[in-house]
Amino acid sequence: MYQISIEDSDEVFDCAADRNVLKAMEKLGRSGIPIGCRGGGCGVCRVQVLGKGQYHTGKMSREQVPADDEKKGICLACKLIPESNLRLKVLGKWQKHFSDNRVSENQKLGT
Amino acid sequence: MSFTGVMRPGHAAIRVLDMAEAVEYYVERVGLIKTDEDKQGRVYLKGWDELDCFSLVLREADSPGIDFMGFKVCKESDLDDFEAKLKEYGQNVERMPAGELIKCGERVRFDSPSGHTFELYAEKEYLGDGLGRLNPNPWPEGLKGMQVHRFDHCLLYGSNAIGTVNLFRDVLGFDLTEQVLNPEGEIAAAFLSCSNKAHDIAILEHPEPGKLHHVSFMLMTWEEVLRAADIMSMHDIAIDIGPTRHGITRGQTIYFFDPSGNRNEVFCGDYTWYPDREPITWQPEELGKAIFYHDRKLNENFLGVVT
Numbered sequence: 001m002y003q004i005s006i007e008d009s010d011e012v013f014d015c016a017a018d019r020n021v022l023k024a025m026e027k028l029g030r031s032g033i034p035i036g037c038r039g040g041g042c043g044v045c046r047v048q049v050l051g052k053g054q055y056h057t058g059k060m061s062r063e064q065v066p067a068d069d070e071k072k073g074i075c076l077a078c079k080l081i082p083e084s085n086l087r088l089k090v091l092g093k094w095q096k097h098f099s100d101n102r103v104s105e106n107q108k109l110g111t
Numbered sequence: 112m113s114f115t116g117v118m119r120p121g122h123a124a125i126r127v128l129d130m131a132e133a134v135e136y137y138v139e140r141v142g143l144i145k146t147d148e149d150k151q152g153r154v155y156l157k158g159w160d161e162l163d164c165f166s167l168v169l170r171e172a173d174s175p176g177i178d179f180m181g182f183k184v185c186k187e188s189d190l191d192d193f194e195a196k197l198k199e200y201g202q203n204v205e206r207m208p209a210g211e212l213i214k215c216g217e218r219v220r221f222d223s224p225s226g227h228t229f230e231l232y233a234e235k236e237y238l239g240d241g242l243g244r245l246n247p248n249p250w251p252e253g254l255k256g257m258q259v260h261r262f263d264h265c266l267l268y269g270s271n272a273i274g275t276v277n278l279f280r281d282v283l284g285f286d287l288t289e290q291v292l293n294p295e296g297e298i299a300a301a302f303l304s305c306s307n308k309a310h311d312i313a314i315l316e317h318p319e320p321g322k323l324h325h326v327s328f329m330l331m332t333w334e335e336v337l338r339a340a341d342i343m344s345m346h347d348i349a350i351d352i353g354p355t356r357h358g359i360t361r362g363q364t365i366y367f368f369d370p371s372g373n374r375n376e377v378f379c380g381d382y383t384w385y386p387d388r389e390p391i392t393w394q395p396e397e398l399g400k401a402i403f404y405h406d407r408k409l410n411e412n413f414l415g416v417v418t
Contacts, residue, residue, distance in 0.1 A: 038349035040128060041175040041372020041418040059128045061372070061418070062173035 002082040006032040007050060007089040015082050020058070021047075022077040033077045034092045040064075040079040046092040047080065049073040054083035114185055116193070116284045117305040120312065121183035121232065122165060122212075123265055123326050126172035128371040130154065133169050136370050140346055141328065141377075142256035143167060146238060149213045157238070158261035158328060159254055164214050164238035166262035167326070175371040175418040177323035179228040180265050180312070181218065182283075182305065187233045194219045196282050209234075224274025226320025227267050257339040257377055259328035264310050266324040268317035268417050275314050276301040285311070288384050289359050289391040291401060299395075302359060309360040309381035322417040325366060325374035332379055333363050339377045340365050352413055358401040359393060366413065373418050 004021055005012045011032035015024035022045050025033055036044025043064030049055060050073070057070075058079040065074055074091065127133035134154055137143045146164050147155040155165035163183075170178060184190060197204050197219070207218040207230065216234030223229060241251040269275065276298060279285040288309055291300040293316075300315040315324065330336055336354050343350050343365070351374060353365030364378040393401035399408040 036412065036416040037368045037372030037374065037418065039175070039368050039370050039372030041368075042416045044412075044416055059173075061128070061175055063176075064174070 003085040004082065005085075005087050007087060015086075017082065019081070020078055021080045021082060021086070021088070025077070033088070033090055036078075036092070038078045040076050043076065044092045045077040046074060047077045047088040047090055049075065049080075050087040050089055052084075053086040055086060056081050056083065114306065116184060116189055117231065118183045118185050119306055120166075120180065120262060120264055121163065121235065122168060122181040122215075123262060124153075124168040124170065124178040124181075124212075125323065125326060125373055126175050126178060126371070127169050127369065127373070128171070128173070128175060130169065130171040132370045133171075136348075137167065137169070138255065140256040140342060140348060141375065142254055142258040143328075147213050155213060158259050159251055160240055160260035161262070162237055162239055163235040165212075165235070168212065175323075175369075175373050176321070177227070177265065177267070177326075177373075177418075179220065179230055180267075181230040181232055182311075183235065184231050184233050187216075190217065190219050190231060190233055193231055193283065197221045200278065200282050202278070202282075223269075223278055224271040225267065225269025225314060226271075226322075227269055227275065228321075257328075257330070257342055258335070259330060259377055261329050263308070263327045263329040263378070264312055265326050266313040266315065268315050268322040268324050269320045270316070270318060271320075272301070272314045272316040273298050276303065279303050279312065279314075286384065286386060287390045288388070289393065291315075291359070291393045291398060292395055294395050304384045307384045309362070309384055317417070319417075323373060324417050325376045327376040327378060330377050330379045336363055336365055336377060336379055343367050351416070352403065352406075352410055355406065356404040358397075358404040359391075371418070374416070 001014045004015050013028050013030045034044045036042040040060040057075045060076045060079045143156040154169045156167045157165050202221040205220045207220050209217045214236035218230040218232040220230040285303040285305045288304045289302040290298050293299040302310040302313045305311050340354050349368040351366035356363050360381040362378040363380045366376050
């Protein structure tokens with residue numbers, strides 16, 4: 001079991017050595033990394049491994065993680081398997097979509 | 112037969128990160144039937160209720176998403192007619208030779224303002240549904256997973272979506288069945304039919320061109336949608352949202368992701384479109400209800416996650 005911590009937040013959670021970081025976070029009901037397709041395709045859960053963390057990754061969309069980024073420790077949390085404790089910086093951002101303004105308006109209406 | 116021109120969505124060709132994983136998912140879980148494989152390694156599949164020999168083509172690539180969507184036209188001469196009209200409209204048009212997709216006739220391929228590639232074809236080899244056409248049984252035994260009947264439609268995201276909407280209406284003769292307006296009163300999303308389904312394709316405005324929101328497969332009942340959801344939990348398939356109902360098209364639905372992150376839908380229960388209906392309009396302030404009728408609020412995952 002390894003400890004995953006999220007930079008610039010108080011989030012720390014455990015992740016088994018055979019489980020991806022995003023799934024570990026979800027299973028524990030924790031947050032900090034945005035959740036997208038969970039299949040290495042959409043790029044929403046892009047993170048950067050900081051420091052000297054050891055890890056390996058499954059196949060990820062090259063469009064979301066170009067080779068140069070991968071060398072800098074950038075990967076998708078849904079394909080990130082820890083081999084040591086990891087410190088992660090969250091990079092994934094929501095795509096701007098046509099309803100950005102209305103997300104907040106509508107959420108107000110819904111609550 | 113009163114259909115003319117474009118008859119129906121015929122195939123979607125999508126990219127997957129790992130072919131073996133994708134084939135297992137689409138065959139064992141979704142319940143499509145693998146019908147062929149070509150020299151390039153592309154895999155061809157169909158729903159049990161489809162008669163032509165494929166409706167989904169998988170290609171292994173380093174990024175998921177959609178390569179192209181194909182529509183079947185009623186007759187061979189439609190290809191020439193549409194090719195001329197598409198060129199006149201200003202699209203780049205290319206003829207793909209018969210057999211380039213296995214057992215498929217010549218295709219007229221064209222680009223679109225939203226950055227998607229589409230194609231038209233008239234011929235595809237008949238494979239049948241295993242039931243025959245003489246005193247058939249209602250369904251075949253031995254189906255797997257969600258047992259989807261057929262490929263139904265795609266929702267595509269792209270810049271200048273309205274340009275593609277106009278192309279489908281003006282050149283290909285699709286009807287606008289439903290529209291979502293943005294606060295400026297412009298079309299932000301359009302649902303289009305070439306048949307009497309509530310939608311055969313949907314297109315939504317998005318900053319990046321050429322994106323796939325989902326590929327949809329049809330089921331017949333709400334019970335089947337619920338059963339599909341059970342299969343997702345049995346096999347730890349990533350669920351996006353549902354089972355629930357759409358305001359738009361009234362469909363009963365669940366969204367989930369294939370192992371490469373391409374979104375899929377299984378749904379049932381939309382209405383019948385006839386050309387004497389008027390399009391339905393959804394105002395921006397009701398968008399939450401339009402998309403998910405019970406939640407009534409916008410879902411960032413659903414709106415923002417694409418491949």
